[in-house]
Amino acid sequence: MGGLRKVLFGSSLLTVALGSVAGCGQERLSPGAARGRQVYLAQCVACHAIDPSKPGPVGPAVKGASRELLEAKLLKGTYPPGYKPKRPTTIMPPQPQIAPDIAALADFLK
Ligand code: HEC
Numbered sequence: 498m499g500g501l502r503k504v505l506f507g508s509s510l511l512t513v514a515l516g517s518v519a520g521c522g523q524e525r526l527s528p529g530a531a532r533g534r535q536v537y538l539a540q541c542v543a544c545h546a547i548d549p550s551k552p553g554p555v556g557p558a559v560k561g562a563s564r565e566l567l568e569a570k571l572l573k574g575t576y577p578p579g580y581k582p583k584r585p586t587t588i589m590p591p592q593p594q595i596a597p598d599i600a601a602l603a604d605f606l607k
Pocket of ligand 1: 536537540541542543544545555556557558559562566567570571581582583584585586587588589590592595602
């Protein structure tokens, strides 16, 4: 009896240990946000800062950009109705090829 108890106890410890290893990812990002980060680093940091909460070499900070704002700006080069742009310029080229990743980008930037 005592031996069996020891075995059970040992295996549950092992499960806990394995569980914490598996749960210990490098990043605390959801899969969507991780995808958004990839797209952002590939397509946006030429102008925006790597840290989206800071102004970049060309573009303003974009941290917190909503899905509506990203859709308007990236697909049409416009802003959602009533939105006050951070800059009066229209330098940023629309990037309609980003459309499938807008939700992921919004997830990363929020
Ligand atoms: C060629 C440079 C350039 C690239 C590349 C670029 N942007 Fe921009 N972005 C700008 C500039 C400059 C502005 C300021 C408005 C303007 O002049 O168009 C801006 C404005 C924005 C805004 C509006 C900010 C606000 O609140 O007024 C968002 C959101 C944004 N960019 C997101 C992105 C995302 C996401 C990407 C990548 C998919 C990207 N931009 C790629 C230059 C760029």
